Amino acid sequence: MSDDHLHIPVDAAFSRRVPIHDDRERLVCDSCEYVIYENPKIVVGVVATWQGKILLVKRAIEPRKGFWTLPAGYLELNESAEDGACREAWEEARAKLVINQVMAVYSIPRISQIQIIYRAALTTPDIGPGPESQEVGLFTWQDIPWDQIAFPSVHWALRQYDQIKNQKAFPSFTNPTGEGEVI
Amino acid sequence: MSDDHLHIPVDAAFSRRVPIHDDRERLVCDSCEYVIYENPKIVVGVVATWQGKILLVKRAIEPRKGFWTLPAGYLELNESAEDGACREAWEEARAKLVINQVMAVYSIPRISQIQIIYRAALTTPDIGPGPESQEVGLFTWQDIPWDQIAFPSVHWALRQYDQIKNQKAFPSFTNPTGEGEVI
Ligand SMILES: [Zn+2]
Ligand SMILES: [Zn+2]
Incomplete structure (x- = not known):
């Protein structure tokens, strides 16, 4: 499997067909047989806190515009x-932070997505909405807008x-049992 | 960002150009402006053991053909x-296993790769080479072929x-400090 996907010529054209030595339809260059593999996507995010309050951002874009999410x-x-x-924490919340550890690795196979979520600490409480956010906030547990959360994860x-x-350190989580869980 | 990449028409042709509302060159459908985003790739693997011995496979394909790796x-x-x-453990080593927990999340940004490695237990010592392996083995620590390991990770x-x-449970690892490490 080639890692040369950054070297596709600017004028290349691709068609969906079964490449030589393969058994599935792929996106294949019409002139040189270069194959573009369509892969699952990686989402990276944080549960970031300042003095125990959790950073959330209100989405200014679809999907789930107007709902709250983690950066x-x-x-x-x-x-x-x-x-x-x-x-992402900077782009969406103008937040500066220090990563602490991997908090969770979630799989959302329906949309071919893996989410890697870190526990992090804000280095300053100065935050503000980036272009894709309507609003940002630091929330205590009871103040979290539970009925306006964007996504199950x-x-x-x-x-x-x-x-x-x-806890100072902890084993990282996966999907909660029963919610898209596989193990 | 669309998740409709499974719905590309069979006869679509793509060119590399800057799509509408974007600022970077992407692979764009010539007829409908559908954009294929090129994303980092996810490698999933295991450190799987049977009675303390670690499962390794000898690669039958390039890169690093003839060297030992984890499934x-x-x-x-x-x-x-x-x-x-x-x-992958089945394809490469005919191994059946139970995942225990996330052991490590590595980033190899040079090749746009994220590796998610789980700790796992074999449910039986019956293993064997799959089509991409020359050989498989269960190794004690001192028997690991340290000078014939395929990749730094x-x-x-x-x-x-x-x-x-x-340890029954443990915080998952990231890149070792100083080896492509970022935090
Ligand atoms: Zn080509
Ligand atoms: Zn199209």
Whole structure:
């Protein structure tokens, strides 16, 4: 499986067909047989806190515009997962933070998505909405807008964070049992 | 960002250009402006043991043909990370196993790769080479072929596994400090 996907010529055209030596339809270059593999996507995000309060952002874009979520987004090419999580926290909440440890690895196979969520600490309470956020806030547990949460995995991460918030180190979580769980 | 990449028409042709409302070159459908995002890839793998011995496979394919590695490979579409890790262990080593917990999440940004490694237990010592393996084996620590290991991250995973092999639960690892580490 080639890792040369950054070297596709600018004028290449691709068609969906079964490449040589393969058994599935792929996106194949019409002139050189280069194959683009369609892969699951990686979302990186954080449960980040300041003095026990949890950072949430209100989405300014679809899907789930107007609902609250954790800072998270797609990992980019040539980016570490930790860098991606920090970048998203900056882009969405103008938050600066220090990653503490992997909090959870979730699988959402229906949409071919893996979510890697870190526990993190804000280094300053100065936050503000980025272009994809309507609003940002630091919430105590009881002030979290539970009926306006954007995605099920945000519920998972918040509940799991609450279990380990006072632990110095902890085994990372996966999908809660019964919710898209596989093991 | 669309998740409709499974619905690309069979006859679509794609060119590399800057799509509407974007600022980077992407692969864009010539007829409908559908964008294929090129994303980092997810590798899923296991440190799997039977009575304290670690499962390794000798690669029958490039890169690093003839070198030893942990069962691991690219996550497929619509697959959970745990299912993918078990599938790779079956494909490469005919191994049946039970996932225990996330052992490590590594970032290899140079090749846009995230590796999710689980600790696992073989449910039977019956193993054998799959089509992409020359050989498989269960190794004690001192019998591991240390000078014939395929990739740096296999060294990372083996060393980190050794640190936690007697622990019931443990915080998951990331890249070892100084080796592509970012935090
Ligand atoms: Zn080509
Ligand atoms: Zn189209």
